[in-house]
Amino acid sequence: MIALVDCNSFFCSVEKAFHAGLNGKPVCVLSSNDGCIIALTPEAKAIGLHRGDPIYKVRDLVKYNNVAIFSTNMYLYAAMSRRVTNILRSFVNHVENYSIDESFCFLDGYDKQYDQEDYMRMVVEKVKLYTDIPVSVGVAQSRTLAKMGSKFAKNYKGYNSVCMIDTDEKRRKALSMMELSDVWGIGRRTLPKLEYYGVHTPLELADKKESWIKSRFSLPMVQTWKELNGISCIDTSEIAGKQSICTSRSFGEKVTDISSLRAAVANFAAGSANKLRGQHSVASAVTVFIMTSRFREDLRPYSNSLTVTLSVPTSDTIEITKAALQIVDDIYIKGICYKKAGVVLSDITNDTAIQQNLFDDIQNRPQRFKLMNTIDKLNHRYGIKSIRLAVEGEGKQNWHSKSEHRSGNYISDINEIMTIQI
Template identity: 45%
Template sequence: MIVHIDCNSFFVSCERAFRPDLRHKPVVVLSNNDGCVCSMSTEAKLLGIKRGDPYFKFKELARTQNITCFSGNHKLYNDMSSRVMDTLRSIATNVEVYSVDDAFIKADTSMPLVEYGNFIKKKIWQDTCIPVSVGIAETKTLSKIASHFAKRYKAYNGVAVIDTTEKAKKAMSLLPIENIWGIGRKLTIRLRQLGIKTALQFAEMPQTMIHQILNITGERTWRELNGERCIPYEREATGRQSITASRSFAKDIYDIEYLREAISVFAAIVSRRLRRQHGKCTELYVFLETNRFHNDTPYMCKT
């Protein structure tokens, strides 16, 4: 089984780790120039604040509702991320760091899966004071769905397990198509035009249609939803000649400060992997590309 560990409101949680008085209170973390929201607590979300909102638009709300606002401190967040990942390495030998605030491990344990998930959650909290949600399933994509529900529904108490076909179908029936890991905005529009609105409807599409409308990445997602492991499990670098940290954003990015912060996080991930293998770097490349699935704008890739 694959375990997905996702830190809850990570930047906010990092700030709260040193300000426990702010737990259960509205908190937002802003970009370095205090331009827009990068992270917000559940309490802030309930007040209507969304990721990407410009600070000036809710400045008065922040004053009247006692919302605590922090300027982004990515050195702190990278350090806290390292602590979380080190805790995971003390639990499992196969840790795949996916981003600054989430990772995959293999559930090599004889413990009941829910008990194992609670053990991971409690261990990370004990070591770092960072709350996490844990999803466990047969594939990476399904484990992502499990952690999605573990985070959003209190009844799971932070741990959700999808270990039967019935549970998988139930979870997918409740998940909008746009929330599937690996399904971008353009493909979401196309699938909705075909009447596909949920993950379950997508998973139940005939394979012949999948071949017609999806590329290999989309087909892998479809197979993963149907319980077939297709997305490879990446071990951490050990003596590799090159190290890469690259991610697709969930939505188009227009804020240069947000982009700079993302690049700094990826650079920190690469640096951490390099140090862990006691390596040296002679060249560093940063590459950016636009969404190749947009038909209304030209595709560009810059290094």
């Protein structure tokens, strides 16, 4: 059996864990530059707020209902995510971290010693006790059914945080109650095609013959069909390895000088390279894009991008940043007010099989690979960006996103540790 542990309203739950008195009250977390609502509690939904609402349009509603507003703080959320994952791994041997708020726990063999439903309910209580983060758990024979179970556990209190789909009767009932669009693996393009063939519920899809699915859809839909029938076949470790990595951001203030633009792009390139090493991959192509604001008709519009191909696939921050900065120098136009920039790494492959180049001008790749790993370890130990390239700059820069409501990095930065007055 597979259990999917899903943190409820994760970003908001983290903020509530560090700010007393917010239980039962509406809470929202804003996007980059405090622009739109990206996460909200059920209490916030009940007063008419929605994910994606621009904050300036609902400011009166927020003020009237005394909604607690927070800026996104991914450092804090990532630190709490690691803490939740570590708690899960203390109770389950095999845990696969799928996203910042979701983890798959593999319960093979646990049924010989425990009642799996009661055991996972105990894990839910421990996570809540140690982190104050509420979680919902779905237990089933496949990952897709487990995700379905977690949604039922989240939406129906009668499950007491754990929904177990362990019989064919429960499976068919769950499939008949779930919306087809809510099934993991069914996207916007696939949904109209299924409806065209008269498939309107997950149960109708699961009852189709495998030959019918294969004749009309590609391999991912065949895998979804198997998963809905309780056959585990999706490898989430492969899904986690992204085929492209993009780090981009809208600037807090307009950027006109090339030094600030270079600093921003260097930060994005370093962040993308770090993500690349985190999934044990290397990239062959680096793309940089820059653009002005789409909403300022009084300013000269401009957008451009350029891609360079590296001679050898790499995850070296120095090499990737150097390529990104060269692109910036090529596409930058003086006098333009830039609002957004980003770096995209593509042509990604596993770092265990790197195609070498006879004319490679970097002769010390093994040593530089060790250097990058050492920097990653130091930054993990002493805080992100403790060691960085000089071109990235330091301190608060004008291109940094606005975050007027940001909480402190309470569990990852000693300088922002929470203080309590007694």
